[in-house]
Amino acid sequence: MKLSIERATLLKAVSQAQSVVERRNTIPILANVLIEAEGNSVSFRATDLDIEVVDKADAMVERAGATTVSAVTLHEIVRKLPDGAMVTLTDDSAAGRLTVEAGRSNFNLATLPKEDFPVMASSEYQTNFGAPSPVLRRLFDKSKFAISTEETRYYLNGVYLHIADSDGGHVLRAVATDGHRLARIDADMPEGASGMAGVIVPRKTVNELRKLLDDDEVQIAVSVSETKIRFATPAITLTSKVIDGTFPDYTRVIPQGNTRKMEVDAADFAKAVDRVATVSSERSRAVKLQLDEDRLVLSVNAPDAGAAEEELAVAYGDERLEIGFNAKYLLEIASQVDRENAVFLFNSAGDPTLMREGNDQSAIYVVMPMRV
Structure with missing residues (x-):
């Protein structure tokens, strides 16, 4: 594999990947990012077995191929390279090394075989719909502060995303609570979302998702199954397992007679x-x-x-x-x-x-x- 890519493009892709990677893990390959180059693009894939993020970027691919390298180390190197630099990545699979070159800088990093990298099994998504980035950002940003950090009540460790009845018809609703406070945020129900199963999106996924929602112009493709949820922009796909548990009946907590x-x-x-x-x-x-x-x-x-x-x-x-x-x-x-x-x-x-x-x-x- 050999490719050249602009430093800013590479930094954006690698920073998304390295934040998913768990710093402390017993499986060495999970500290790595899978780099796959083909055609005129390169993808960076990272996972902690619960979340997987794939970031695609334009690149000049001289030789197609794939390898895995430490996500944190690669991110630190790219972050310290000068602005506007052109970065060349060359993989020598026989030697188990990836060379990173930019100007007069040259780095030689250890790699692990791409075959060992776990790829999250694709799920059959029952519900697929599109939602504007600002709508999803509002749902998650306004509710996430109330997510519980108590591990014993694991079913409260996320945002409950579901379709609910409201005075004006059906809405897409995000709810979070830790037993002391509760946030309930509604948005117009997107077309195609009516049959969506209610899912609990984990706290880490909510934080990672925030990076996809910065651009107001982007339409996010959302796919939901009973076990997974996927958010996709043209460049980035974030797939996550959902919390396997039942969210409590929050409607009983919301007071009706406060005058x-x-x-x-x-x-x-x-x-x-x-x-x-x-x-x-x-x-x-x-x-x-x-x-x-x-x-x-x-x-x-x-x-x-x-x-x-x-x-x-x-x-x-x-x-x-x-x-x-x-x-x-x-x-x-x-x-x-x-x-x-x-x-x-x-x-x-x-x-x-x-x-x-x-x-x-x-x-x-x-x-x-x-x-x-």
């Missing part, structure tokens, strides 16, 4: 929470919200460090209420608001609170209170 309504400037609210939480060294310190007519007082009391209080003007016309929340959870939810105003709907100091962006019902958040 006490507070409207507040989302940015001002987030900054105020951040400021009062500064006196506490504990990340989970409770912030107390005291609500009176058109007035909110945020306070934190940390006996060992001190206390803080800040007042905000809000729109609130119900009876007086005192309620406490984990400061970190409040900040994460407030930071999801794209619109100017956040609307909080309370019931009592012990019941879950609902938050949405203005009158928009397509993104709602639930947060459990804390005792203060």
Whole structure:
């Protein structure tokens, strides 16, 4: 195999591949990226056995072929090469070496046989549809903060993507929860998605997928089966196993009868929470919200460090209420608001609170209170 490729193109392809690779693994080949050159393109394939990413790039292929080389080492080399450099990759399979040349730089890397590289079995996808990049980005970006990190409740370690009924008909919905907070984000159902099985997309896949969704112009081809999900752009294909488990009935957690309504400037609210939480060294310190007519007082009391209080003007016309929340959870939810105003709907100091962006019902958040 011998090919020449522009440094920026190579860096983009290799950086996507190396981030999938697990740093600590007992199978040496999984630390490698499979490079396959043919025609006028080259593909870089990496896997951790749960996720597989294939990145295709244009290249001048002098001699077709394939080999595998350390993904992290190759990425570090390419990253340090000068901008605009032309990189030549030459594989000597007999010697088990890959030569990387650019200008006066020359690197000689150990390779492993391409035959040993595990390729994820292709699945029969029951559902195939296309969705614009910004739509998928919004679904995952706004929900992923609520993914659980508790390994024992593995079925909460991802985003539940499914088709749901809504007032306006069917929607494509992403839900994530860790038992303390919940995010539910809706988008118009894409054509062809109606029969889609609900799947739990793992946290690592959600993070890797984010790199595919940067370009607003790209249409993402989504394929779903009961065990796998695939996202594809013209250049990159990301295939992942889905979490084998049943996502809980989240609809029971979403409060329906919360009538006490507070409207507040989302940015001002987030900054105020951040400021009062500064006196506490504990990340989970409770912030107390005291609500009176058109007035909110945020306070934190940390006996060992001190206390803080800040007042905000809000729109609130119900009876007086005192309620406490984990400061970190409040900040994460407030930071999801794209619109100017956040609307909080309370019931009592012990019941879950609902938050949405203005009158928009397509993104709602639930947060459990804390005792203060």
